[in-house]
Amino acid sequence: MKIINSKTAFCKLRLIVSALLFCAGYSYGQPSLPPRFIEVNAIQNLNFGSFVLTGSAGGSVLLGYNGIRSSTGSIALLGNDSQPAIFEVKLLQGRNVKIDFTGTYTLTGSNGGSLVLTIDTTEKGNTGTFFPTDNNRAFTTNLSVGGKLDIPGNSIPGTYIGTFNITFNQE
Template identity: 30%
Template sequence: MMGITRKTVVPSAVFMTAAFGCFGLAMPALADVERTQTQVGVVTRLSFIQTEELSFGQIFASNASGTITVAPNSVRSRTGGVTLTGNTHHPAVFAGFGQPNQRVQISLGSNSIFLTGPGTRMRAHTFVIGSTPTAVLTTTPRVFRIATPSGGFAFPVGATLDVNANQTPGTYRGTWTITLNYQ
């Protein structure tokens, strides 16, 4: 499983030079330096890796419960007393490598999980794979066929999160299991 990549902005110093006499004041432009991480995922035949973690993004909770859904195509929606903010949400993404036309069974370790943090835990459920058409993943394996000539493939998985009324602010995390069985 790949970790979260964070970007850190390191401001640089602003330099001013002054020349006396008729040349006046000269000031170079402000410059920012960004440092970021680079990663690569190596997939061997008959294996798979996670290339992106599922993120529901940032929200504002209220005195009414609600839900957040992140679809496999990255569209985020809400119901009830949840207000969406920011753009850091995204589905989980996995990459695998088998043989062309090979069948692959995909299943979950559990149909729902709990995210824990500083407040009442929240339940994530209805995990949806970005196949055509999309399909709900469960503990019962679903069979897919590798359609690429190389045998390499990638697939996103979204889910729905139940947010409690008056949810305590903070970061909530949970772990879920997905299994691929190459046939």
């Protein structure tokens, strides 16, 4: 009959458990992969701000993609509440994106009437332009868009709203 020393068996068991715990490490997850397909979000609306028609000739309000506003004809600009539209494009770094947009859109007034909005350029260029996405950790590229608002001399005062379309294609 063989006698087993219980202290020796316990020490061996403790040594094995300690070795296993020592080898067990923490597992860290990797960050999520960037989007493989293009994702676009409007993060700021196009706003031409406040203005007033000072004569019967009409005119235009121009708002650049950089936020600079000016007017032509008998239009007086009021305040400084204008802003370009900004779109956030999410896509892998260095991928090419093509932007397409048609020229004119109709805005409807709160008291009747309509105005013509023209989208003619963005900070990346005109319609049909390709641009590479930015190399940043967030995988986002912002695109600012301005436009021109044509105001006829017989325009009705009010708030004018509408939509415009820009197509973003991943190339």
